[in-house]
Amino acid sequence: MDRKIEKKSWNSKRIMTITGVSAIILLVAGSIYFTSGKSKLNVDVERITISEIKKGPFQEFIPVNGVVMPRTTIYLDAVEGGRVEKRFVEDGANMKAGEPILKLSNTDLELSLANEETSVFNVLTQMQISRDNAQQNTITKLNQMAEVESALREAERVYKLNKHLYEQKAIGSQEFKKSENEYQYAIARKKLTTKIMSQDTTSTKAQLTQMQESYDHMKSTLALMRKKVGDLIVRAPVDGQLTSLDAEIGQNKTKGQRLGQIDVLSGYKVRVDIDEHYISRVYNGLMAEYNVDNKIYRLKIKKVFTQVTNGRFQVDMEFMGEMPKSLRRGQTLQIRLALSDETQAILVPKGGFYQQTGGNWIFKLNDDGSVAYKVDVQLGRQNPDYYEVLSGLQPGDKVVTSSYDTYGDMQELVLKGEKAEN
Known part of the structure; x- marks a missing residue:
């Protein structure tokens, strides 16, 4: 008697085929997922600087160095030529108007x-x-x-x-x-x-x-x-300190040759070097600040020398009101020269990020601070401490302001470790 044989619907060959196709599908899907998603980089927060965006007073200024000089300097030139016959005083002496400094002889x-x-x-x-x-x-x-x-x-x-x-x-x-x-x-x-x-x-x-x-x-x-x-007897024209005296006994001086100078000690000015990049923005009346011993002294530009030498030009500043008591001729001062009035602005602290982004984008942290992602920004004016944010960020946002040298084309930074804020 014949026996009916039932056909198996899930034989081993079919199962293996389905399994292979599924593996291929999963591989392709995984490949698509990982290649089409954002590139990420794990970053230790201890190696970066995270700063908070704030709104506050902003003033555009530049740090400059100035040298303290007497407010008035009178140069001593030989009105008549001759041989130095006698020196009545030495360099650095305090002089009264009319006192003799040196004598020349001219037969x-x-x-x-x-x-x-x-x-x-x-x-x-x-x-x-x-x-x-x-x-x-x-x-x-x-x-x-x-x-x-x-x-x-x-x-x-x-x-x-x-x-x-x-x-x-x-x-x-x-x-x-x-x-x-x-x-x-x-x-x-x-x-x-x-x-x-x-x-x-x-x-x-x-x-x-x-x-x-x-x-x-x-x-x-x-x-x-x-x-x-x-005039062969050179005399002090005003009260002051004799400086830069260049005359030795027996030395011949021609008519008009510089002999020295008298510094009037009634006050000081500051001669400041500034990069030529700012020459169109610097003018008489601009204010500056000098901070010493936790006290701020204000200065004002009195004269601008428009001649550019080695990429720099000079201005003369004078103190407004009180001057530091420790001020000395030849002393170098670190001064903050204001290029604008103080206004309220959204601020981002300066950092190494600007070198890679040019101020066009920045890594901004998400709400829980676990990831930082690229956002487009627009930055405006700057000073040594801050950039002015024109768009793309709001007060309270947190951003990575340290250098982006090692991030390449990464779109997101996965932050590991405890947060480090600046």
């Missing part, structure tokens, strides 16, 4: 002074002689005028007498005409003498005036020459 200049004095004396002598001659000439002319006036009066008297006698027919016309001619001659002579005397007076006065002007000019020249010789 040619001193000889010129002697010649000029002789010339002035000669002109003065000649002028005195001319004045005496003029006075003598005037006396002579006055005597002549007196004689002419006397002769005129006598001729007038005779003429008038003879005219009366002639009218009375007591004398002849010949005698009358003679007295009339003598009277007319006396009148003409007086007019001529008066004119000559007037011209002589004018000429004498012009001559004396010219000689006086010449004498005054020579006296001015002599005074200038004496001053030039006097």
Whole structure:
């Protein structure tokens, strides 16, 4: 009798086929999952810096170094050249205005002074002689005028007498005409003498005036020459401290050569070097701060030197109000120069992240702080401590601000260990 054989639906071959296909599907799915997901990197929080985004006062400033200098410096140059004959004081001495510093000798200049004095004396002598001659000439002319006036009066008297006698027919016309001619001659002579005397007076006065002007000019020249010789003794122009004195006994100094300087000790200024990158943003009136012994001193830019040397330019600052008592000439100060007014802003602390991101993105922590993921940000102004956040972050957010050198193209950081916040 035949027996019916039942067909098995799950034989070993079928099971193996299904198992193989399932393994392939799982492998492909796993491959797709792991290749399409975000790249992650485990990071020890002890090796990174986590900072919190805050909102607070922000001011754009740059740190600069300045050198303390006297507010006023007067340079000592050789007004006249010569050999250093004597030094009255040493470098660093406190001077009063007019006190001698050193003496130069210049034989040619001193000889010129002697010649000029002789010339002035000669002109003065000649002028005195001319004045005496003029006075003598005037006396002579006055005597002549007196004689002419006397002769005129006598001729007038005779003429008038003879005219009366002639009218009375007591004398002849010949005698009358003679007295009339003598009277007319006396009148003409007086007019001529008066004119000559007037011209002589004018000429004498012009001559004396010219000689006086010449004498005054020579006296001015002599005074200038004496001053030039006097300038061979170099004196302090103002009260102050003598610095940078460069003059040794026997040394020759040419006219205009720098001998030293006088520092007026009534106050100080600070000469500051600034990178040329900021030259368009620096101007007179900008404020700065100097912090010493937990006290802040304020300074203001008084002068900007626009000449750029080796990529830097200089400004002069002066203290506003009180100055530090410990301030000394030549001292270097670390100053914060403000480039903007203080405003409220969202702030992220500075860190090494900026070198890799350029301020375009940052790793931001999730709520429980277990993962940090990339977010796009926009940063604005900066100072040595903070960047200004324009978009992408809010106060309270936590971000990784340390260097991203070893993260490559990772999209997420899986944080391991205890949180380290800055």
